[in-house]
Structure formats: structure tokens, C-alpha cells
Amino acid sequence: MKLLSIFAIHGLGAHALYTWTTKASKAEYRSRVAAGLPTKEAKRINWLKDFLPEQFPSARIIAIGHNADWFFMAPVKTAHEAATNVLREIKEARKLNKV
Numbered sequence: 001m002k003l004l005s006i007f008a009i010h011g012l013g014a015h016a017l018y019t020w021t022t023k024a025s026k027a028e029y030r031s032r033v034a035a036g037l038p039t040k041e042a043k044r045i046n047w048l049k050d051f052l053p054e055q056f057p058s059a060r061i062i063a064i065g066h067n068a069d070w071f072f073m074a075p076v077k078t079a080h081e082a083a084t085n086v087l088r089e090i091k092e093a094r095k096l097n098k099v
Contacts, residue, residue, distance in 0.1 A: 016065030
């Protein structure tokens with residue numbers, strides 16, 4: 001049973017999928033492909049997926065995406081309202097056993 005949940009919420013102007021990743025070096029890429037990863041997945045290293053589980057093997061790690069644009073198509077709500085919406089979504093997902 002997993003007792004710890006880690007929620008990764010990206011910052012302003014960021015994207016949920018790319019905030020936690022970096023481009024793999026050529027050596028890392030070759031090693032990851034040799035280990036059987038698809039080439040597209042091997043190009044990027046995801047901290048949440050590739051390193052954090054080693055430190056917290058029994059934790060659930062959840063990346064949450066939200067509209068974080070601050071200039072173009074900025075959300076028409078305050079930071080407090082955005083945070084409240086994220087918390088509401090987590091609470092609802094927990095009710096449905098999704099998180």
C-alpha cells in the first residue's frame with residue numbers, strides 16, 4: 001500500500017510534461033535505447049519518472065497540468081483561485097480512486 005503521494009505542479013509559463021525533463025546526453029540516450037526504451041522516450045530524462053521513484057519507491061508520483069500562461073491567453077483568475085481549482089480536482093480524483 002502506498003502511503004505517500006507526491007504532487008508535482010509546474011510553475012507559471014511552464015508545461016506539465018517538460019518542466020520535469022531534460023534532454024539526455026548522447027551517452028545517456030544510447031544507454032537508454034540499449035535498455036529497450038523507445039527512441040522518442042529515450043531522448044528526454046524525466047526526473048519524476050527516472051529518479052524520484054528510486055528515492056521514494058512506495059510513493060505515488062502525480063504530475064498535475066494546469067493553464068499557467070501569464071501573458072498570451074492568460075487565465076482570468078487569481079493565483080488563489082487557480083490553486084483552489086487544482087486542490088478541488090485532486091479531491092475529486094481521490095473520491096474516484098484515480099489519485
